[in-house]
Amino acid sequence: MEASQFKSNQYVKFCPGCGDHAICMALQKAMAEVGVPTHQTVVISGIGCSSRMPHYLNTYGFNTIHGRGAAIATGVKTSHPELSVWQMTGDGDCLAIGGNHFIHELRRNVDLNICLFNNRIYGLTKGQYSPTSPKGFVSKSSPYGTVERPFIPAELVLGARGTFFARTLDVDMPTTVECMVAGHRHKGASVIECLVNCVIFNNGTHSWISDRETRADHSIVLRHGEKMIFGKEKNKGLTLDYTQGVMPQLIVVAADDPRVLTHDATMQDPTLHRMLAMMGQDIPASSPQLPIALGVIRNVEEETYDSAVNQQIEQVREHSKVKTFDQLTSTLEQWER
Amino acid sequence: MCKFYCNFASYFVTYNHTNGLYKCIYYMQKQHVVVRFCGDSGDGMQLTGTMFASLSAILGNEISTLPDFPAEIRAPQGTLGGVSGFQVQLGTGVYTPGDQADVIVAMNAAALKVCALGSKFNQAGALWEEKSSMFKRDAVILVDTDSLTAKDLEKALYTTDNPFTELGIPESVQIIPVALTQLTKESLKDMGLDNKTMLKSRNMFALGLVCWLFNRPVDKATAFLESKFQKKPQLIAPNVKVLTDGYNYGNNLALNIQTMNVEKSHDLPKGTYTSIAGNKATAWGLIAAAEKCGKRLFLGSYPITPATDIMHELASRKDMGVMVVQAEDEIAGVCTAIGAAFAGDLAATSTSGPGLSLKGEAIGLAVMAELPLVVIDVQRGGPSTGLPTKTEQTDLMQAIYGRNGECPAVVMAASSSANCFDYAYQACKIALENMTPVILLTDTYLANGTGLWRIPKLSELPDIHPQSVPEALKGHYNPALRDERGVRYWAYPGMEGYEHRNIGLERDADKGTISTNPENHQRMVLARKAKIEQVAEQLPPLQVQGNADSDTLLIGWGSTEGHLLAAAEQLNCALAHFNYIHPLPANTADILRKYKRLVVCELNNGQFATYLRSQIEGIALDQYNEMTAQPFAVDRIVNFVKNSL
Numbered sequence: 001m002e003a004s005q006f007k008s009n010q011y012v013k014f015c016p017g018c019g020d021h022a023i024c025m026a027l028q029k030a031m032a033e034v035g036v037p038t039h040q041t042v043v044i045s046g047i048g049c050s051s052r053m054p055h056y057l058n059t060y061g062f063n064t065i066h067g068r069g070a071a072i073a074t075g076v077k078t079s080h081p082e083l084s085v086w087q088m089t090g091d092g093d094c095l096a097i098g099g100n101h102f103i104h105e106l107r108r109n110v111d112l113n114i115c116l117f118n119n120r121i122y123g124l125t126k127g128q129y130s131p132t133s134p135k136g137f138v139s140k141s142s143p144y145g146t147v148e149r150p151f152i153p154a155e156l157v158l159g160a161r162g163t164f165f166a167r168t169l170d171v172d173m174p175t176t177v178e179c180m181v182a183g184h185r186h187k188g189a190s191v192i193e194c195l196v197n198c199v200i201f202n203n204g205t206h207s208w209i210s211d212r213e214t215r216a217d218h219s220i221v222l223r224h225g226e227k228m229i230f231g232k233e234k235n236k237g238l239t240l241d242y243t244q245g246v247m248p249q250l251i252v253v254a255a256d257d258p259r260v261l262t263h264d265a266t267m268q269d270p271t272l273h274r275m276l277a278m279m280g281q282d283i284p285a286s287s288p289q290l291p292i293a294l295g296v297i298r299n300v301e302e303e304t305y306d307s308a309v310n311q312q313i314e315q316v317r318e319h320s321k322v323k324t325f326d327q328l329t330s331t332l333e334q335w336e337r
Numbered sequence: 338m339c340k341f342y343c344n345f346a347s348y349f350v351t352y353n354h355t356n357g358l359y360k361c362i363y364y365m366q367k368q369h370v371v372v373r374f375c376g377d378s379g380d381g382m383q384l385t386g387t388m389f390a391s392l393s394a395i396l397g398n399e400i401s402t403l404p405d406f407p408a409e410i411r412a413p414q415g416t417l418g419g420v421s422g423f424q425v426q427l428g429t430g431v432y433t434p435g436d437q438a439d440v441i442v443a444m445n446a447a448a449l450k451v452c453a454l455g456s457k458f459n460q461a462g463a464l465w466e467e468k469s470s471m472f473k474r475d476a477v478i479l480v481d482t483d484s485l486t487a488k489d490l491e492k493a494l495y496t497t498d499n500p501f502t503e504l505g506i507p508e509s510v511q512i513i514p515v516a517l518t519q520l521t522k523e524s525l526k527d528m529g530l531d532n533k534t535m536l537k538s539r540n541m542f543a544l545g546l547v548c549w550l551f552n553r554p555v556d557k558a559t560a561f562l563e564s565k566f567q568k569k570p571q572l573i574a575p576n577v578k579v580l581t582d583g584y585n586y587g588n589n590l591a592l593n594i595q596t597m598n599v600e601k602s603h604d605l606p607k608g609t610y611t612s613i614a615g616n617k618a619t620a621w622g623l624i625a626a627a628e629k630c631g632k633r634l635f636l637g638s639y640p641i642t643p644a645t646d647i648m649h650e651l652a653s654r655k656d657m658g659v660m661v662v663q664a665e666d667e668i669a670g671v672c673t674a675i676g677a678a679f680a681g682d683l684a685a686t687s688t689s690g691p692g693l694s695l696k697g698e699a700i701g702l703a704v705m706a707e708l709p710l711v712v713i714d715v716q717r718g719g720p721s722t723g724l725p726t727k728t729e730q731t732d733l734m735q736a737i738y739g740r741n742g743e744c745p746a747v748v749m750a751a752s753s754s755a756n757c758f759d760y761a762y763q764a765c766k767i768a769l770e771n772m773t774p775v776i777l778l779t780d781t782y783l784a785n786g787t788g789l790w791r792i793p794k795l796s797e798l799p800d801i802h803p804q805s806v807p808e809a810l811k812g813h814y815n816p817a818l819r820d821e822r823g824v825r826y827w828a829y830p831g832m833e834g835y836e837h838r839n840i841g842l843e844r845d846a847d848k849g850t851i852s853t854n855p856e857n858h859q860r861m862v863l864a865r866k867a868k869i870e871q872v873a874e875q876l877p878p879l880q881v882q883g884n885a886d887s888d889t890l891l892i893g894w895g896s897t898e899g900h901l902l903a904a905a906e907q908l909n910c911a912l913a914h915f916n917y918i919h920p921l922p923a924n925t926a927d928i929l930r931k932y933k934r935l936v937v938c939e940l941n942n943g944q945f946a947t948y949l950r951s952q953i954e955g956i957a958l959d960q961y962n963e964m965t966a967q968p969f970a971v972d973r974i975v976n977f978v979k980n981s982l
Binding site for chain 2: 008010037038039040041042044047054055058059060061062063064065068070071072073074075076077078079080082083100101104309310312313316317320322323324325326328329332333334335336337
């Protein structure tokens with residue numbers, strides 16, 4: 001299919017320069033690559049800039065209420081597992097008001113593709129700090145800086161027993177499309193954290209890696225089965241150092257060091273995935289030499305909620321003699337009058 | 338045991354297999370009778386009561402039941418807080434479980450006290466009073482004398498060793514003292530059971546006695562036990578033995594007790610009957626509607642008293658293809674249902690008052706997105722956590738108005754445990770045919786109580802035609818397009834050529850896309866209102882029951898119908914009882930204007946009265962309001978109407 005088939009007739013109203021434009025185009029490309037027809041593709045969103053996305057996609061879409069997209073998407077997918085269901089959400093929609101639904105869709109492992117647009121700010125309400133804003137962040141609702149500790153989405157996903165986590169950058173279209181396609185192919189709840197820039201209220205929030213000059217040295221794109229190598233000159237690699245205390249630590253070594261790790265996104269044990277996902281996430285970074293991980297960090301298969309629910313119904317129906325209302329009432333203790 | 342009815346009206350002869358004696362027993366003929374089983378939470382009173390009620394129904398009585406159990410799962414044994422009750426009225430012309438009991442079965446000292454003092458049971462020094470007691474002046478009380486030891490009395494906070502005198506129970510009350518515990522042990526002594534298992538069968542001895550008192554054939558009761566203990570067959574024989582011994586013990590009692598014969602119902606239509614609890618009837622109404630319209634039933638719900646049994650019932654009906662999501666919270670309960678509705682299912686959510694508060698915003702989304710959704714609110718005492726196990730009609734305003742914006746939905750109410758089935762079915766029909774959320778109000782009283790239900794065949798139920806979309810709109814569809822009734826067309830994922838974006842934002846009345854245009858908003862607000870108002874044309878007209886020629890019209894809604902009907906009969910006045918509240922039946926104003934005196938009776942502080950005043954101009958309404966979180970007592974309504982003339 002072509003990306004243009006997924007483009008709706010609506011004028012895209014994101015602010016000029018907003019990272020969401022790029023994500024929108026990436027989505028259209030990813031959906032085309034995946035190839036599920038438009039009438040079998042459903043895009044559910046909550047409220048916020050990110051949640052405008054369904055309007056720009058020529059699929060079935062539902063722009064719902066703040067924070068509840070996860071629950072509504074769970075209802076769509078569980079009742080109709082044959083549909084390809086995407087959820088568009090932001091750091092406020094997903095991690096503040098919708099936090100409960102988010103952890104439970106992950107715990108249940110509903111087969112959804114969840115695009116979490118993280119710009120570390122409330123944009124649509126014009127600039128309040130969000131659950132991912134760094135401590136000390138100055139905004140309209142935190143004029144003296146926030147005193148709150150932020151969430152790190154990857155940590156929350158793994159804590160909620162998430163089976164798929166990828167991180168992408170608005171300005172890196174190929175990786176974004178790649179992660180979205182991988183998210184779709186993964187059976188289960190796939191979280192794709194899209195680091196997006198809010199040009200109006202939080203410009204440059206991801207400049208540490210979005211800056212073209214420094215991106216290659218400040219980030220690493222992880223790919224399953226490939227060596228963890230990064231840097232402008234592809235001269236750096238990641239490995240585990242077992243010499244610093246009890247816990248091993250990720251360190252940067254030369255790319256040709258035989259200790260350079262090969263990425264395995266399918267490990268059930270999330271320990272290394274967490275270490276990789278947490279690189280550069282404590283802001284400001286305490287160990288700036290470690291790159292921020294992009295790409296598919298975790299991708300493990302487990303039974304999905306929607307298929308389990310439907311299978312159980314099928315199994316019970318198969319073995320039951322009662323299948324209709326009249327048969328059901330005949331099982332009652334009853335008498336004629 | 339067999340019985341030969343003599344030609345004399347007032348006695349019959351029984352033959353006792355145990356002692357081979359014929360015996361002539363006098364009995365009282367009763368139109369209806371109220372029995373209350375009362376004991377410790379662990380005494381099996383709910384089972385005993387349910388069995389007796391079902392037995393009576395099978396034998397041709399109308400029944401209405403009221404389980405009344407404590408909020409605590411297991412309060413300390415023998416204490417006042419742990420008393421569990423089950424009341425049933427049987428006979429003919431039965432509309433309610435009855436105000437006060439004719440027969441009490443008290444399994445222990447605490448139960449005796451709670452029954453005798455009613456709402457004043459925990460007041461030191463309180464004495465039996467007719468107006469607050471749970472039994473009548475001429476009641477019969479079966480009491481376990483083995484459970485009136487000094488220790489039992491102390492646990493139930495008695496201060497003397499004679500509970501009957503201490504409670505001031507009048508002499509007109511007949512006490513039948515029975516050593517239930519000893520007799521049960523005696524009955525089971527050769528069965529090789531442990532003491533605990535034996536004691537658990539005390540309730541069956543009591544049930545046997547009550548069967549004797551009401552001339553219930555014991556073989557019907559034993560058949561019940563056999564089906565009840567299908568999965569624990571080792572318990573059948575002991576329970577049957579105790580029940581039979583209880584019956585025979587009554588038969589051999591050398592007491593001057595009159596047994597009772599309760600009239601069979603004579604005005605029930607022919608058919609197949611069962612007794613059903615309101616929550617189960619509600620669940621089954623949804624199941625029937627789904628099968629009738631060929632859609633899958635989806636329930637998104639979160640556990641909440643007293644609505645949870647609806648979820649339990651539906652979760653166990655996977656054989657019928659029902660899908661239940663036990664959500665992470667009330668909001669997710671309704672939101673998963675909205676998701677299923679968006680995807681084309683018959684979607685429902687079940688809850689109680691606090692849950693309805695939490696679901697408010699999402700119900701607004703279903704109003705705005707114009708999706709079919711059934712919201713069942715089993716009302717309980719409020720506000721906040723309130724009285725979770727008690728009954729009240731206090732969510733009416735919340736159901737009609739409790740959302741942001743101009744947000745009309747259909748609001749309706751069931752009025753008996755059995756007709757929860759019909760109104761749940763109708764709620765689905767209205768939702769699917771009119772693309773709107775429908776809020777169905779029931780309450781604790783209906784949900785846990787049981788009534789006689791004539792079992793319908795699916796073919797007898799009205800057809801349901803869910804809204805669809807004309808083929809001609811393929812390729813041109815948008816979610817604002819409406820039919821001639823003003824109901825938007827329904828296309829859902831999987832349908833090729835109808836892809837669209839639905840929203841909780843205001844939409845353009847023609848294009849269906851986001852709009853902030855001022856005129857458009859007004860147009861859409863009115864379109865949503867008109868869509869709900871046209872539902873009135875699909876509703877049955879309001880009927881007047883009782884003496885339609887009276888000057889006085891009682892007005893009620895929801896679960897109070899039985900009590901109001903009984904009150905209207907006693908007052909020889911008319912009753913207009915509402916099941917459809919928003920919109921009101923089209924003839925409502927005409928009927929209300931015919932009567933001189935209108936008395937709105939509700940278990941709240943006047944919510945329906947306030948609503949009626951806002952809907953019908955120039956009517957003067959009297960109000961009778963109770964906020965005790967208990968069902969009405971017919972006597973109190975009658976007294977109010979008589980005394981406030």
